[in-house]
Amino acid sequence: MARGGDQLGVLTALDAAKTQWYHFTAIVIAGMGFFTDAYDLFSIANVTKLLGRIYYTHEGAPKPGTLPPNVSCAVNGVALCGTLAGQLFFGWLGDKLGRKKVYGLTLALMVVSSLASGLSFGKSAKGVISTLCFFRFWLGFGIGGDYPLSATIMSEYANKKTRGAFIAAVFAMQGFGILVGGIVSLIVSTAFDHAYKAPPYNVDPKASLVPEADYVWRIILMFGAVPAALTYYWRMKMPETARYTALVARNAKQAAQDMSKVLQVEIEAEQEKVDAMAVKDNNSFGLFTREFARRHGLHLLGTTTTWFLLDIAYYSSNLFQKDIYTSIGWLPPAAEMNAIHEVYRVARAQTLIALCGTVPGYWFTVAFIDYLGRFFIQLMGFFFMTVFMFALAIPYHHWTQKEHRIGFLVMYSLTFFFANFGPNATTFVVPAEIFPARLRSTCHGISSAAGKAGAIVGAFGFLYASQSKDPSKRDAGYPAGIGMKDTLILLAVCNCVGMFFTLLVPESKGKSLEELSGENEEDEEAGAITTSEQQQTASSRTVPV
Numbered sequence: 001m002a003r004g005g006d007q008l009g010v011l012t013a014l015d016a017a018k019t020q021w022y023h024f025t026a027i028v029i030a031g032m033g034f035f036t037d038a039y040d041l042f043s044i045a046n047v048t049k050l051l052g053r054i055y056y057t058h059e060g061a062p063k064p065g066t067l068p069p070n071v072s073c074a075v076n077g078v079a080l081c082g083t084l085a086g087q088l089f090f091g092w093l094g095d096k097l098g099r100k101k102v103y104g105l106t107l108a109l110m111v112v113s114s115l116a117s118g119l120s121f122g123k124s125a126k127g128v129i130s131t132l133c134f135f136r137f138w139l140g141f142g143i144g145g146d147y148p149l150s151a152t153i154m155s156e157y158a159n160k161k162t163r164g165a166f167i168a169a170v171f172a173m174q175g176f177g178i179l180v181g182g183i184v185s186l187i188v189s190t191a192f193d194h195a196y197k198a199p200p201y202n203v204d205p206k207a208s209l210v211p212e213a214d215y216v217w218r219i220i221l222m223f224g225a226v227p228a229a230l231t232y233y234w235r236m237k238m239p240e241t242a243r244y245t246a247l248v249a250r251n252a253k254q255a256a257q258d259m260s261k262v263l264q265v266e267i268e269a270e271q272e273k274v275d276a277m278a279v280k281d282n283n284s285f286g287l288f289t290r291e292f293a294r295r296h297g298l299h300l301l302g303t304t305t306t307w308f309l310l311d312i313a314y315y316s317s318n319l320f321q322k323d324i325y326t327s328i329g330w331l332p333p334a335a336e337m338n339a340i341h342e343v344y345r346v347a348r349a350q351t352l353i354a355l356c357g358t359v360p361g362y363w364f365t366v367a368f369i370d371y372l373g374r375f376f377i378q379l380m381g382f383f384f385m386t387v388f389m390f391a392l393a394i395p396y397h398h399w400t401q402k403e404h405r406i407g408f409l410v411m412y413s414l415t416f417f418f419a420n421f422g423p424n425a426t427t428f429v430v431p432a433e434i435f436p437a438r439l440r441s442t443c444h445g446i447s448s449a450a451g452k453a454g455a456i457v458g459a460f461g462f463l464y465a466s467q468s469k470d471p472s473k474r475d476a477g478y479p480a481g482i483g484m485k486d487t488l489i490l491l492a493v494c495n496c497v498g499m500f501f502t503l504l505v506p507e508s509k510g511k512s513l514e515e516l517s518g519e520n521e522e523d524e525e526a527g528a529i530t531t532s533e534q535q536q537t538a539s540s541r542t543v544p545v
Contacts, residue, residue: 008246008270009256009267009270010242011242011243011512013263014159014242014243014259014263015160017263019159019162022157023158026153026238027166027170029234029238030150030170032173032227033106033110033228034150034173034177035227036143036224037110037147037177038174039180039223039227040114040139041143043184043185043220044076046185046343046347046350048075049342050213050216052066052067055128073460075136076459077459077460078136079143080456080459082137082140083144083455085140086141086142087145087452088445089445090144091147091441091442091443091444091445091448092441093145095438095441095442098240098248098249100153100239100240101240103235104235105142106142106144106149107228107231107235108232109142109145111225114225117136118222120218151167151171151428152241152440152444154166155432156242156244157241157262160510161370164508164509167432169366171425172359172362172425175361175420178350178359179354179358179359181220181350183351184220184223185343186347186351188220189216189343192340193340216343239259239261240254240258242256242258243255245258247519250274250275251271252269252270252273253269255269256269284438287439287443296435296436299434299504299506300446300447302503303434303447303450304446304447304450305498305504306378306505307447307451308453309454309495310419310494310495312491313389313458314424314458315454315455316462316487317412317415331346331349353412357412357413358416358420359420360417360420360421361417361418361419362420362425364420365421365426369425369509374508374509375502377425377426378426378502381418381419381421381422382423382502384414384422385423386496386499388415389488389491392408392411392415393491396488427447428448431443431444434506458491
């Protein structure tokens with residue numbers, strides 16, 4: 001858009017709009033997708049050990065009652081692989097077909113796949129785990145689509161003043177998803193928890209199972225369909241964003257009509273101005289062009305690398321909380337718990353960390369992002385994550401002593417707090433603001449896919465790297481790793497490198513999307529070369545909605 005009076009009225013109205021009810025409605029509708037995302041991605045950590053006790057108690061298993069290394073990697077990581085694919089595909093599709101047209105598809109895919117995950121079937125353990133992984137891949141595929149679409153829709157709906165808080169609030173629903181995942185696991189495990197036989201259970205892992213054990217993990221996974229299904233109708237009722245309709249579809253009248261209803265003000269359609277912009281649109285360069293590389297190449301490098309480095313540490317810590325808690329002795333050995341009580345103890349630990357660190361961190365970002373700015377919060381978050389990771393890792397053996405476990409949990413909670421009051425939120429916000437409208441969803445999809453690549457590295461790498469060099473101290477079937485201490489040091493280094501790549505990301509606080517993407521400059525040039533006939537038409541235009 002051109003500066004000053006040449007800015008489209010519908011976009012000016014959106015930038016200047018006061019916070020209204022529709023903003024909060026959009027936050028809830030888009031946010032419930034992220035609530036579901038987090039629930040589905042992280043609830044698997046609560047039931048992984050239960051799956052091992054149910055399906056791998058047979059002779060020949062590397063360690064009866066425990067998932068083999070390759071199976072554990074698949075169960076934890078396959079949804080992340082689907083998410084990466086979904087982010088790239090739906091990000092591209094959101095720019096090609098429009099945000100709304102594909103928005104409901106991602107939610108429907110999440111509902112169906114959540115239910116199907118809980119109904120995984122097979123005549124053997126291999127069959128059940130294979131179908132579970134199949135359905136969780138497609139669950140991740142739907143989850144992946146929600147990242148670029150929700151972020152882009154919220155950024156294009158929001159006003160200039162509080163846009164950061166609105167986008168961050170959508171992402172903050174992820175914290176509630178993690179929390180509710182823990183709570184649901186607590187409730188379900190409590191309902192079924194009764195000792196079938198007295199410990200020790202390492203003598204006969206089957207003795208640790210109650211008859212209804214197979215229902216527990218299925219109920220927990222299937223519950224993820226509920227919040228997504230509840231918001232499907234309202235997601236379908238949302239109009240297409242005015243920025244896509246006007247700047248990409250070139251339909252000023254439809255954009256004005258849609259936003260007149262949303263903002264409850266009369267907005268003039270300006271089709272002639274949109275047509276004049278299209279006469280010479282110097283901002284029409286594609287993603288794989290030299291012009292894009294010149295204008296936004298470093299920005300895309302910054303958003304992808306910071307998200308990649310963050311998620312190595314963030315997903316390692318989230319998906320394998322149970323292993324970290326066991327390594328410091330906060331969770332007792334499996335031989336001292338029946339299978340369902342183990343789910344309860346893992347879920348209780350996850351819920352406590354979510355309450356103390358994860359959820360507050362998200363909402364601190366919502367409260368301060370439009371005051372402190374994205375750049376400051378991301379740099380600060382990476383810095384403190386580095387500090388606390390090193391503080392956990394360097395004196396690691398100190399924290400494993402029983403009297404120091406509370407201190408470890410406090411430090412660990414602070415790591416999650418500054419991840420969420422830091423790069424875990426800002427890496428989601430910034431890519432939705434700084435790229436041109438016709439590439440915004442695609443670039444956000446690429447950035448978030450880089451993050452999921454980091455999550456995959458974290459999920460698979462942590463599982464192996466954290467294994468002890470001492471054969472007697474590592475899980476059966478795993479090769480020697482570098483140990484938990486050195487793994488935590490490695491995660492701290494990733495956070496430290498993330499600080500340096502943050503320098504490539506521009507500050508977007510207080511600017512319109514068109515200013516940030518550079519669309520203002522190009523359209524001003526296009527307006528300068530319009531013909532006298534076009535100028536005369538524009539001057540006589542009165543096209544009310």
